[in-house]
Structure formats: C-alpha cells, structure tokens
C-alpha cells in the first residue's frame with residue numbers, strides 16, 4: 001500500500017540568509033508580483049486591438065526571458081533561517097512573489113485568531129461579478145491553516161467543510177478564523193468570508209492535523225512569518 005507520509009520535516013529548507021536580507025528581497029519580489037497582478041487584471045479587461053495585444057505579448061515574453069536568466073530549478077518551497085524567519089514566496093495564497101495568489105495579507109490578532117481584508121478583482125471571478133467559490137475555499141484554507149498553526153507548530157488540512165450561504169461580490173471582502181476546539185493533534189477551526197459588516201457569504205469548519213511526522217510541541221521561537229504544508 002502506498003502510504004501518505006510523502007512529506008517530512010526535511011522538506012522545509014534551512015536557508016541561512018540573514019533576516020534583513022530576506023526582508024529586502026521580499027519587498028522587491030512583492031513589488032514585482034504586485035505589478036504582475038496588475039498585468040493580469042489589465043489582460044483580462046483590456047479592449048485594445050489585436051495587433052496591440054500581439055505587441056504587448058512580445059514585450060512580456062522579453063521580460064519573462066530576462067527573469068529566466070537566473071532562477072530556481074523548481075518551486076520556491078518553504079524556507080527558514082536560524083533567526084526564526086521563514087518565507088514561502090510561492091505560496092498559492094500568501095506567497096509574496098506569487099502574482100497568481102489573491103492579494104491577501106493575514107493578520108494574527110493573538111494565538112488562535114486571525115483576519116484579512118482584501119479587494120478581489122476580475123482575476124477571481126466565478127459567477128458574473130462574484131468571487132469564485134474555489135477562491136473563497138483557497139483563501140479560507142490558508143487563514144484557517146495559519147490559525148491552527150499560529151506559526152508555533154506545523155499543521156495540515158485534514159477536512160474542510162464549506163457552506164456557501166450567499167454569493168460574494170467582487171470588491172472589498174473580509175475573512176476571519178478562530179480555533180474552536182483542540183484535542184491532541186486535532187485542531188478544529190471555524191471561519192467565514194463575506195462583505196465587511198454584512199452576514200457571512202461562506203462559512204467554513206476545518207479539521208487541521210499536526211501530522212504524525214511533525215513535532216507535537218510548539219517550537220521555541222515559532223516561525224515569525226508564514227510557512228505552509
């Protein structure tokens with residue numbers, strides 16, 4: 001039988017880059033990702049003529065070639081240094097270098113509770129003018145996982161249950177998560193996303209597990225910034 005323990009702690013990359021250097025690079029990478037996100041939005045909504053599209057495409061291809069002159073052999077991974085700083089610039093939700101990720105900035109207001117406010121544009125559409133249900137699920141999974149972990153322990157999503165109560169319009173949205181219950185390696189998190197100040201559009205309950213291969217105890221320093229399984 002194929003076991004499911006394909007992951008190990010060793011998959012997290014110890015990368016001894018000083019924290020100030022990580023932060024400098026993170027700023028630069030985030031700025032580029034923001035511009036690329038803008039490019040995605042502009043691509044979706046542009047009505048310029050076909051020959052102008054072709055001209056823009058040639059310029060974009062040139063930029064891609066420049067970035068490819070020096071790059072990692074695979075995904076960005078989850079990295080950490082011995083100062084307790086971690087970074088995961090490719091993460092599908094909070095990766096600072098990931099322009100495909102929605103513009104989410106999760107705030108942890110104490111252990112076991114978090115929120116995020118963001119504006120979702122044309123790139124996240126499902127039903128006309130509404131946020132795609134999978135995008136809501138994606139963002140909720142991340143905030144719930146981070147809430148379960150609190151950057152003190154490693155957690156992975158075991159089960160995620162969503163109830164889509166009403167459509168969520170594109171535009172400014174808010175999500176919130178909190179730990180509802182905890183027992184051994186099992187952490188239950190409740191969350192919701194909706195228009196700020198209105199009833200929730202999507203409610204979520206999730207069971208997050210500290211995998212059997214990960215330390216159960218909290219780390220001494222914790223991870224000061226996002227990492228994920």
Ligand SMILES: CCCCCCCCCCCC(=O)SCCNC(=O)CCNC(=O)[C@H](O)C(C)(C)COP(=O)(O)OP(=O)(O)OC[C@H]1O[C@@H](n2cnc3c(N)ncnc32)[C@H](O)[C@@H]1OP(=O)(O)O
Nearest residue numbers: 142145146149153154156157158159209211212227228229
């Ligand atoms: C750096 C930090 C920052 C962390 C920041 C976190 C941000 C994360 C955001 C991203 C989150 C993701 O996308 S994570 C990626 C999506 N999730 C995954 O890929 C997980 C894939 N599944 C697995 O790797 C594994 O099945 C695990 C780790 C979930 C469980 O394996 P295990 O650790 O060996 O667990 P096991 O001993 O079998 O079971 C322990 C107990 O849990 C129950 N259990 C096991 N699996 C499940 C399940 N899926 N749903 C419900 N319950 C389950 C069992 O019945 C058992 O109950 P009992 O008998 O004890 O009663």
